[in-house]
Amino acid sequence: MHPLNIHKNEVHLWTIxxxxxxDTPQLMALLSNDEQQKVKRYRLEKPQHTALLTRAFIRLILSQYEARSPAQWDFSISPLGKPEVTNSTLPIRFNLSHNNDLIICAINLENDIGCDIENLQRKISVQGIAQRYFSEHEHQQLCALPKNQQNAFFFKLWTLKEAFVKATGLGIAQGLATFSFYLTEKTANVTEINLTFSPQCTEKNTQQWQSYLFYPDNTHCIALCVKSPVSNAKALNIQLFDETKSLALFKTV
Structure with a gap:
């Protein structure tokens, strides 16, 4: 099998x-001993299943880019708490996210990257969470909408904010109100995204960041945030792989 090519201006987005x-013993065997122990700590079947598949998924994906078996990949945790692959000949960066319905994995070269997924129809107290975690400008955007549109809009903002703090590696320690996303709905599935930083934000140059929203189906929203080492980098080429390609990976185990 020829390795899958990926270029510096590309992001590959996988879903399953x-x-x-x-679950199979063969899938569990792909994981390191430490990963296997972490999976087994989940007492409930569904979280354990997701934990196993997430770890196996990234290993199967990485083996599409290099001639290395899925069980041979080594990982470490960066000083900021981000998982990183340590034995690749490519400068691969990745990020994973999941909910009850989908697992996603974003792959690119060199750039800091974060992704997140949410169900747009999930019912929660959006106003309470927005007041606590959103910036004032984001909360104003939300409140300006009719109530029947607020839930979906909230999750678009939330996935972007989650993807951003995952890309920085700081998590919520970043301070979710220290940066703001401004969303302008162009069409049903096209959203213009602008990002600003407050003086308290650890990031200073918005021109290094590119942010995207995707809708794999009628109920889910995927956010992607990528930091380039240079300002005003060329727009990224995002390649979304059909789920059949991901399913084919698991059939090789």
Whole structure:
């Protein structure tokens, strides 16, 4: 098999539905001993299943880019708490996210990257969370919308904010109100995204950041945030792989 090519201005986005994959001893065998122990700590079947598939998924994906078996990948945790692959010949960076319905993995070269996924129809107290975690400008955007549009808009902002703090590696310690996303809906599935930083934000140059929203189906929203080492970098080429490609990976185990 020829390795899958990826270039510096590209992001490859993989998705898989965990319910379509069965747990097998072969999948567990792909994981390191430490990873296996972490998976087994989950007492409930569904979280354990997701934990197993997430760890196996990244290993299977990485082996599409280099001639290395899935079990041979080594990982470490960066000083900021981000998982990183340590034995690749490529400067691969990745990020994972999941909910009850989908697992996603974003792959690129060199750039800091974060991704997140949410169900747009999930019912929560959006106003309470927005008041606590959103910037004033984001909260104003939310409140200006009719109530029947606020839930979906909240999750678009939330996924972007989650993807951003995952890309920085700081998590919520970044301070979720220290940066703001401004969303302008161009069409049903096209959103213009602008990012600003407050003086308290650890990031200073918005021109290094590119942010994207994707809608893999009628109920889910995927956010992607990527930091380039230079300002005003060329727009990224985002390649979304059909789930059939992800399912094919698991059939090789």
């Amino acid at each position: 539905t965990p319910q379509k994959i069965q």
